[in-house]
Amino acid sequence: xxxxxxxxxxGLTLRVGAVATxxxxxxxxxxxxxxxxxxxxxxxxxxxxIALPMVLPPVAVGLALLxxxxxxxxxxxxxxxxxxxxxxxxxxxxxxxxxxxxxxxxRACEQAFAAVDPGYERLARTLGxxxxxxxxxxxxxxxxxxxIYGALLAFTRALGxxxxxxxVAGILPGRTETLALGIYARxxxxxxxxxxxxCAISFAIALAAMLIAxxxxxxxxxxx
Amino acid sequence: xxxxxxxxxxxISRGAFSLDxxxxxxxxxxxxxxxxxxxxxxLLEAVLGLLPAGAARIRVGGSWLDDAERGLRLRPEARRxxxxxxxxxxxxxxxxxxxxxxxxxxxxxxxxxxxxxxAIEALEIGDLLGRRAHELSxxxxxxxxxxxxxxxxxxxxxxxxxxxxxxxxxRARVLRHLLRMRDELEIPILWITHDPDEAQVAGEIAxxxxxxxxxxxxxxxxxxxxxxxxxxxxxxGLENSIDAxxxxxxxxxxxxxxxxGLRLVLPVALPIGxxxxxxxxxxxxLLSADPPGRVSARNVLAARVDKIxxxxxxxxxxxxxxxRLVARLTAGAVERxxxxxxxxxxALIKAxxxxxxx
Amino acid sequence: xxxxxxxxxxxxxxxxxxxxxxLLVAAAVxxxxxxxxxxxxxxxxxxxxxxxxxxxxxxxxxxxxRAGAPFDVFLAADEExxxxxxxxxxxxxxxxxxxxGNRLVVVASADLKAPIESAADLARPEVRRIALAERAVPxxxxxxxxLAGRGILEALAPRFVATEHARATLAAVDAGNADAGIVxxxxxKAARSARVAFTPPEAEQPRIVYVAALLTSGRAPALAGAxxxxxxxxxxxxxxxxxxxxxxPGDPAP
Numbered sequence: 001x002x003x004x005x006x007x008x009x010x011g012l013t014l015r016v017g018a019v020a021t022x023x024x025x026x027x028x029x030x031x032x033x034x035x036x037x038x039x040x041x042x043x044x045x046x047x048x049x050i051a052l053p054m055v056l057p058p059v060a061v062g063l064a065l066l067x068x069x070x071x072x073x074x075x076x077x078x079x080x081x082x083x084x085x086x087x088x089x090x091x092x093x094x095x096x097x098x099x100x101x102x103x104x105x106x107r108a109c110e111q112a113f114a115a116v117d118p119g120y121e122r123l124a125r126t127l128g129x130x131x132x133x134x135x136x137x138x139x140x141x142x143x144x145x146x147x148i149y150g151a152l153l154a155f156t157r158a159l160g161x162x163x164x165x166x167x168v169a170g171i172l173p174g175r176t177e178t179l180a181l182g183i184y185a186r187x188x189x190x191x192x193x194x195x196x197x198x199c200a201i202s203f204a205i206a207l208a209a210m211l212i213a214x215x216x217x218x219x220x221x222x223x224x
Numbered sequence: 225x226x227x228x229x230x231x232x233x234x235x236i237s238r239g240a241f242s243l244d245x246x247x248x249x250x251x252x253x254x255x256x257x258x259x260x261x262x263x264x265x266x267l268l269e270a271v272l273g274l275l276p277a278g279a280a281r282i283r284v285g286g287s288w289l290d291d292a293e294r295g296l297r298l299r300p301e302a303r304r305x306x307x308x309x310x311x312x313x314x315x316x317x318x319x320x321x322x323x324x325x326x327x328x329x330x331x332x333x334x335x336x337x338x339x340x341x342x343a344i345e346a347l348e349i350g351d352l353l354g355r356r357a358h359e360l361s362x363x364x365x366x367x368x369x370x371x372x373x374x375x376x377x378x379x380x381x382x383x384x385x386x387x388x389x390x391x392x393x394x395r396a397r398v399l400r401h402l403l404r405m406r407d408e409l410e411i412p413i414l415w416i417t418h419d420p421d422e423a424q425v426a427g428e429i430a431x432x433x434x435x436x437x438x439x440x441x442x443x444x445x446x447x448x449x450x451x452x453x454x455x456x457x458x459x460x461g462l463e464n465s466i467d468a469x470x471x472x473x474x475x476x477x478x479x480x481x482x483x484x485g486l487r488l489v490l491p492v493a494l495p496i497g498x499x500x501x502x503x504x505x506x507x508x509x510l511l512s513a514d515p516p517g518r519v520s521a522r523n524v525l526a527a528r529v530d531k532i533x534x535x536x537x538x539x540x541x542x543x544x545x546x547x548r549l550v551a552r553l554t555a556g557a558v559e560r561x562x563x564x565x566x567x568x569x570x571a572l573i574k575a576x577x578x579x580x581x582x
Numbered sequence: 583x584x585x586x587x588x589x590x591x592x593x594x595x596x597x598x599x600x601x602x603x604x605l606l607v608a609a610a611v612x613x614x615x616x617x618x619x620x621x622x623x624x625x626x627x628x629x630x631x632x633x634x635x636x637x638x639x640x641x642x643x644x645x646x647x648r649a650g651a652p653f654d655v656f657l658a659a660d661e662e663x664x665x666x667x668x669x670x671x672x673x674x675x676x677x678x679x680x681x682x683g684n685r686l687v688v689v690a691s692a693d694l695k696a697p698i699e700s701a702a703d704l705a706r707p708e709v710r711r712i713a714l715a716e717r718a719v720p721x722x723x724x725x726x727x728x729l730a731g732r733g734i735l736e737a738l739a740p741r742f743v744a745t746e747h748a749r750a751t752l753a754a755v756d757a758g759n760a761d762a763g764i765v766x767x768x769x770x771k772a773a774r775s776a777r778v779a780f781t782p783p784e785a786e787q788p789r790i791v792y793v794a795a796l797l798t799s800g801r802a803p804a805l806a807g808a809x810x811x812x813x814x815x816x817x818x819x820x821x822x823x824x825x826x827x828x829x830x831p832g833d834p835a836p
Contacts, residue, residue: 070650088651119313122274125300126307127327127376137326141317170646172606172636188746189611189637190753190772 001186001194010201013178016090017158020097021151024105028154029147032109033135037118054103058163061099065168069095088170093178096164101154108153112146113139145217152213156206179205230254230412233281234270243267243436252285253406253413255427255444257420259460263436264416265310268384271414272307273300284380285412306373306381311389312365314357320368321353328375343374346408347401363394367401374405380412387422399425420448420457432456466502466547466578470494477522477575486546489522491575500580506540508577509551512570513561521572525549529567532558545571605633605805606652608643610659610720611747612684612766613792616821617657624812631805639719639747647672647797654800655809657681657792659720659748664793674803677796681813682827684790685767686721686728689752690779694761698779701732701786704762713743713751713760720790721748725764727788752776766790768826791830 035047053061067073069086079086086092116139124134140147162180169176171185179202186195228248235244243263258264269275271282273289277297282290284305289298314323325332328340334353335341344350347367352360360368366386373381386402387395399422406413406426415426423430423444430444432453439456440447448457468480468488478494480502481487494500516524527545539558541551549571563569609617614637621633636643640658647653648670658664667673690698696708704712715722722744729735745751748765755763755776762779770778794813796806812818819829 066649072648072650085650085652087649088646117313119309120315122272122300123307123309123313124315124326125274126272126303126305127372128301128304130299130301138315138317142315170636170651171638172634172651174634188750188753190749190756190774 001191001197005194006197006201008174009177009179009182009198010205012090012174012176013159013180014205016093016097016178017155019094020101020158021105021155023094024098024102024154025151028102028105028150029109029140031106032111032147032150033113033139035106035110036113050106051103053099058100058161059167062096062164062167065092065096065099065164069168087168088172088176090169090176093161093165093169093176094158096168097158097161100161100164101157104157105150105154108150109143109147112143112150115146116142149213149217152209152216156209159205159209160202227283229283229286231281231283232267232271234267234278235280236266236270236275236278238266241266241436243270245433245436245438247431247438247441249429249431249441251428252410253415253427253429255423255430256414256416256433257418257423257430257444257448258433258439259418259456261435262433264418264433265384266436267433268307268382268414268416271382272305273298273303284414287379304376304379306376306378308366308369308373308381308383308386310385312357312362312369314360314365314368314372316357319354319356320349320360323357323368323372324353324375327372328377332375339377340371340375342408343371343405346405347371361394362390363398366390366398370402370405374409378411380414381409383413383415385416385418387417387419395422402426418460420461423448466504468500468502470496470498470500472496482547484546486525488525488573488578489575490578490580491522492580502578502580504549504573504578506550506552508573509543509549510572511541511543511551511553511557511561511563512572513563513567514570516570516572519572520574522575523571523573523578525571525573527569527571529563529565529569531565532563534558543569543571603631603802603805605631605654605802605809606636606800607633607655607657607809608636608638608647608651608653609655609657610640610643610792611637611749612659612721612768613637613657613682614749615768615771616818616825616827619821620812620818623817624809628805628808633809639715641716641718641720642746647799650799652799652801653797654802654806655794656797657794657813659684659790659792660723661791661793663720664795667795667797672797672799674796674798677807677810679794679810679814680791680830681794681818682792682822683830684792684827685781685787686724686764686790687767687770687781688762688764688779689755689770689773689776690762691755691758691760692775692777693758698762700780701729701734701782703779704738705734709761710741711743711760711762712738712741713745713754713763715747715751716744719747721751721764721766724788724790728764728782728786731786731788771826789831792827 031050066087068075069092070076071079120138120142121134124138129137160180162184165178166181171177171181179198183195183198229250231248233246236242243266256264256267270280271284279292280290281292288296289303290296315326318326324334324340332340334344347370349367349371352364352368357365387398390398417423417426427444429441430447431441432439432447434456440453447453466482468482470478471481472479473493473496475493477489477491479487479489480500510521525545527543529541530544531542533540534555537555539553539555541553541563543549543551551571617635621635624633625631640660640663644663644666647656647667656664656667664673664678688698694708696706698704714725717723717726726735729738743754743760745754748769751763752765752769752773754760756774767781794810796810800806
């Protein structure tokens with residue numbers, strides 16, 4: 001397996017992970033904030049639905065995405081009209097990664113925001129800050145660690161995503177062959193050397209990401 | 225009819241609890257007194273605009289904040305009220321200076337002549353500017369919280385039980401700072417407390433709230449000792465309540481007798497047979513181990529020590545003088561006099577120390 | 583925090599730019615050897631063209647194509663996969679072309695002591711696990727066709743270990759995870775420890791045919807046409823032969 005091939009697969013995987021994480025960052029933070037601060041009827045149902053991509057078999061998520069994004073699904077005419085082709089592109093891989101990463105980020109954010117005393121926000125309001133300003137200057141900095149941990153978690157999950165990606169993006173070299181898919185294909189072909197090389201890279205990336213996450217979580221001083 | 229400078233009309237229900245008050249006063253500094261759960265904090269939140277909209281009518285120091293009839297409801301960030309919460313709530317991610325600048329604006333002047341600089345000096349927190357919130361003691365945090373509230377140049381100051389989270393020895397010191405602050409400021413102050421001692425000195429007017437309803441309004445000393453409020457004050461820390469009947473009288477004083485036969489002299493002339501309810505602060509009771517000679521106190525009672533409770537340099541001595549009386553001494557005095565349960569003493573009570581509340 | 587967002591955004595923008603002209607070819611995995619050679623020659627002859635080869639089981643690739651995968655050229659190991667595409671309206675009219683044939687062989691694991699010299703030997707007790715591709719995969723149904731022809735399909739069924747495609751079957755036998763397997767003759771070159779046990783005689787071999795077609799879902803139709811033409815060229819024929827692929831059944835010998 002050539003170095004160029006390894007570089008291409010690794011690069012694609014990192015790109016997919018980065019785009020997926022960037023895409024879910026704002027929605028994940030917003031969702032986490034909503035769940036942490038508001039109670040409303042049906043909240044438990046909403047939380048359960050959000051958790052679905054995390055607990056469903058990834059191939060089930062992939063099939064759902066295939067139906068949603070494909071030209072032959074119920075939204076097919078819409079995609080045709082827009083001239084948009086998503087399946088079997090690396091966009092699909094990114095969408096699949098975003099789908100499975102979103103619950104991780106949203107839940108980590110929910111926990112992080114819930115741990116911040118709402119009194120701080122209210123105090124900031126009385127000091128003249130709008131709700132958004134109070135969130136940005138008080139709640140978010142205080143919840144920063146949890147949010148970043150959630151983002152890193154979603155990123156590493158995106159890197160490892162296989163089932164959903166295989167269905168909705170296929171294993172197209174140069175386009176959608178991520179590390180996980182590449183390992184699988186090579187094992188099927190009996191190319192153990194290549195598979196192990198990709199495995200080693202996956203391991204290194206995941207380890208690095210988790211080390212960063214854990215060191216970020218280690219409090220230097222009490223945050224309350 | 226001119227409207228009072230401060231008016232608070234709030235009716236709000238939160239589960240089993242409801243707050244329904246219609247208050248008004250002109251005084252600058254008002255004490256809101258009541259036990260925990262009486263609705264004081266809810267009242268404060270209503271004034272701050274942190275409660276869901278209701279039919280409220282709130283005016284503080286001449287400025288309208290809520291007027292349901294006119295459709296006026298200022299958002300919390302527009303009310304410009306300085307809030308000092310019960311536990312300071314200093315932002316943990318900013319140091320002391322950061323907290324102050326957060327309220328004052330980034331370019332604020334922390335030294336010099338401005339309000340903030342004067343507050344820093346009055347509250348003696350100049351040395352703390354470089355520290356983080358979690359490094360401060362309770363009293364220091366409280367003082368920084370007050371400075372932060374003032375840093376935002378508020379049009380009124382709201383203190384929520386400013387001494388409650390402090391240890392007893394600290395309270396006197398912080399109270400001194402607060403009173404100094406109060407006298408220097410010109411803005412209206414709402415001071416919430418459940419401590420009767422604090423309530424008596426903090427404000428020009430006391431508003432007593434219990435179970436979400438107004439109980440009494442008026443000058444603090446009068447209100448807290450009034451018949452309507454006394455049970456509450458006692459429950460919150462007033463001692464020595466005496467019921468008696470006038471048995472003899474003269475031009476300037478009268479003598480009353482309690483059901484158990486204790487006689488006391490009051491500095492007023494009351495008709496014989498009149499029933500009185502007296503309140504006596506424990507601090508107003510002096511003790512003498514030996515029979516006192518000529519003393520100024522009009523009431524000198526023989527008593528036996530029943531119980532002595534010591535706490536942080538202070539002592540509460542419960543006496544049997546016919547009636548139960550509590551005297552507050554220093555622990556040193558107890559030691560010096562060699563007092564112990566069973567000791568025979570004389571209690572000296574000035575006639576003026578006996579306040580008639582009913 | 584802001585820096586994190588910005589770096590993620592930059593990473594996204596720094597996506598690989600689209601190739602000059604990319605041709606996406608889906609092919610049965612057994613065609614890997616010759617196709618890589620043909621693709622290289624094609625890229626050399628057509629400046630700026632990039633041939634991306636996606637290998638897999640013909641049935642799986644066909645499903646992907648029907649789900650919307652933008653393949654330009656499809657090389658299946660059977661007629662049925664192309665038929666399915668045609669039924670979905672994905673095959674360009676008149677672009678269907680047979681390009682090669684193949685034979686089945688039985689491979690045995692290096693650890694297997696018992697000799698396998700005929701179909702009946704597969705029923706020996708020492709042969710506990712037989713690897714073959716799933717029924718939907720061409721090599722899988724060819725193998726079952728042959729075993730049914732010998733009348734032993736039912737008897738052997740309990741010993742089957744299903745794999746994803748021909749190469750995966752070989753890999754299973756190579757790794758010792760199966761005692762024997764049924765693969766294409768052209769695959770055994772890639773074997774590491776597995777050995778050819780025996781080759782069924784011509785009379786027993788099923789009719790194996792590789793069919794190529796152009797798909798309407800492709801993005802580079804002109805290039806696809808050129809590639810298809812190339813597959814029929816004598817040069818390509820030689821590549822297939824060298825790899826062990828006989829000409830398609832029913833074709834006259836060159």
